[in-house]
Amino acid sequence: MKVAVIGTGYVGLVAGACFADSGNNVSCVDNDQSKIDALKQGVIPIFEPGLDTLVKRNVAEGRLHFTTSTAEAVIASDIIFLAVGTPPLPNGEPDMKYLKSAAEEVARSMNGHKIIVNKSTVPIGTHKVMMEWITPYTHFPFEIVSNPEFLKEGSALEDFLKPDRVVIGTHKEAVYKTMAELYAPFVRQGNPVLWMDPLSAEMTKYACNAFLATRISFMNELAVLCDKLGGDIEQVRRGMITDTRIGKHFLYAGVGYGGSCFPKDVQALMSTARKVDIPMGIVTAAETANARQKAILVSKIKAHFGNSLKNRSFALWGLAFKPNTDDMREAPALIIIEELLKAGAKVRAYDPVAEETTKKVIGEKITYCSSAYDAANGADALVLVTEWNEFRNPDFDHLKALLKTPIIFDGRNVYNPAHLQKQGYTYYGIGRGARL
Numbered sequence: 357m358k359v360a361v362i363g364t365g366y367v368g369l370v371a372g373a374c375f376a377d378s379g380n381n382v383s384c385v386d387n388d389q390s391k392i393d394a395l396k397q398g399v400i401p402i403f404e405p406g407l408d409t410l411v412k413r414n415v416a417e418g419r420l421h422f423t424t425s426t427a428e429a430v431i432a433s434d435i436i437f438l439a440v441g442t443p444p445l446p447n448g449e450p451d452m453k454y455l456k457s458a459a460e461e462v463a464r465s466m467n468g469h470k471i472i473v474n475k476s477t478v479p480i481g482t483h484k485v486m487m488e489w490i491t492p493y494t495h496f497p498f499e500i501v502s503n504p505e506f507l508k509e510g511s512a513l514e515d516f517l518k519p520d521r522v523v524i525g526t527h528k529e530a531v532y533k534t535m536a537e538l539y540a541p542f543v544r545q546g547n548p549v550l551w552m553d554p555l556s557a558e559m560t561k562y563a564c565n566a567f568l569a570t571r572i573s574f575m576n577e578l579a580v581l582c583d584k585l586g587g588d589i590e591q592v593r594r595g596m597i598t599d600t601r602i603g604k605h606f607l608y609a610g611v612g613y614g615g616s617c618f619p620k621d622v623q624a625l626m627s628t629a630r631k632v633d634i635p636m637g638i639v640t641a642a643e644t645a646n647a648r649q650k651a652i653l654v655s656k657i658k659a660h661f662g663n664s665l666k667n668r669s670f671a672l673w674g675l676a677f678k679p680n681t682d683d684m685r686e687a688p689a690l691i692i693i694e695e696l697l698k699a700g701a702k703v704r705a706y707d708p709v710a711e712e713t714t715k716k717v718i719g720e721k722i723t724y725c726s727s728a729y730d731a732a733n734g735a736d737a738l739v740l741v742t743e744w745n746e747f748r749n750p751d752f753d754h755l756k757a758l759l760k761t762p763i764i765f766d767g768r769n770v771y772n773p774a775h776l777q778k779q780g781y782t783y784y785g786i787g788r789g790a791r792l
């Protein structure tokens with residue numbers, strides 16, 4: 357099939373590369389000239405395991421093309437995906453200006469019947485609004501499909517190539533069948549391609565993210581209670597995940613969820629519900645608990661060192677909102693850094709891939725270190741923020757020698773408190789007893 361993807365970010369680039377890899381001819385469009393120039397030279401603008409190889413292979417085999425021209429891509433394609441950003445506005449509503457302008461550009465470039473597929477996460481009802489955006493600019497027939505994306509950064513390729521399910525929102529069976537054919541190579545193991553109406557498809561995306569965010573916030577609230585009462589949330593988690601009704605995913609207590617999806621999608625759902633006067637108490641509570649949680653590590657640091665952290669320095673291990681990505685959108689590390697700096701502390705940080713993306717947000721306010729041990733050198737304590745694999749089993753003797761005082765604030769509960777205590781560390785986790 358001939359496919360265009362408008363917006364070559366985390367979602368667009370992964371989708372484009374995967375569709376090309378299954379034999380389609382794909383044009384990926386972005387209006388960021390530097391991004392397209394880099395991609396044309398084989399430089400992948402984001403970190404995502406396996407993406408580099410996949411993109412290069414499909415470019416070399418002539419199935420994957422990059423351009424800044426929407427018209428060129430639309431003319432060459434029958435199916436056009438929109439995968440532009442829908443970032444949150446200050447009031448929590450998604451900013452739809454990128455999607456509107458991309459939809460209008462597509463409309464103006466049409467040269468025949470097109471299937472226009474919305475992959476961006478959008479407010480419920482957007483498929484109707486898209487009709488209104490496109491209609492004035494074209495006399496060619498077109499279909500609007502809602503096809504929300506469920507990939508997770510860090511395992512985006514695997515998620516896209518082996519999705520749990522694919523959701524296709526369209527009223528027309530023929531359109532569903534074309535979409536199902538496009539996705540067929542990814543669901544050979546029998547995972548479903550679900551046909552539903554566009555509004556339900558749009559709501560499914562928000563429902564999934566809001567539900568997962570709620571699970572995380574639920575655990576974080578229990579962790580605070582564990583801290584107060586002296587329990588261990590990790591043991592509670594193990595007790596919960598063995599209940600098959602509950603399952604094991606998205607039940608880790610930590611420093612709060614971040615990234616480009618959960619915070620904005622939860623807020624978007626709340627704002628949609630507000631407009632129609634429907635109370636969303638559970639989702640609102642998940643959001644409030646998360647905002648509190650992002651500050652919890654700094655509260656623990658202050659409880660140990662006192663409110664003024666002047667002349668203190670802290671080693672931050674991990675900056676990205678989760679491992680295996682360089683995405684810093686809504687990353688808890690940003691709040692932790694802000695609060696530490698506000699209290700007068702200095703921050704020495706190391707992240708395997710997110711240094712450049714962090715610099716784009718906060719510049720040189722902190723010291724960027726070349727390794728985890730370099731960050732720890734001379735610091736008053738270690739603060740683990742992102743659970744990258746390389747942080748899981750450090751040489752604790754070496755680490756102890758580098759730190760000014762052997763104190764660990766473990767924001768992801770990756771270390772064994774009893775082992776660390778035996779090695780002479782003071783350990784603070786999330787929900788693992790006020791002090792072990």
Ligand code: NAD
Nearest residue numbers: 363364365366367386387388440441442454458476477505
């Ligand atoms: P992103 O910011 O990484 O990429 C969006 C890209 O679109 C950017 O490169 C931008 O330059 C480009 N763009 C904007 N307007 C354009 C236009 N008119 N023409 C061409 N290019 C244009 O965003 P993302 O993380 O890939 O997210 C895209 C959408 O997918 C969002 O709605 C998001 O909520 C949703 N989503 C994201 C994820 C994720 O994990 N990142 C997962 C599922 C769904």
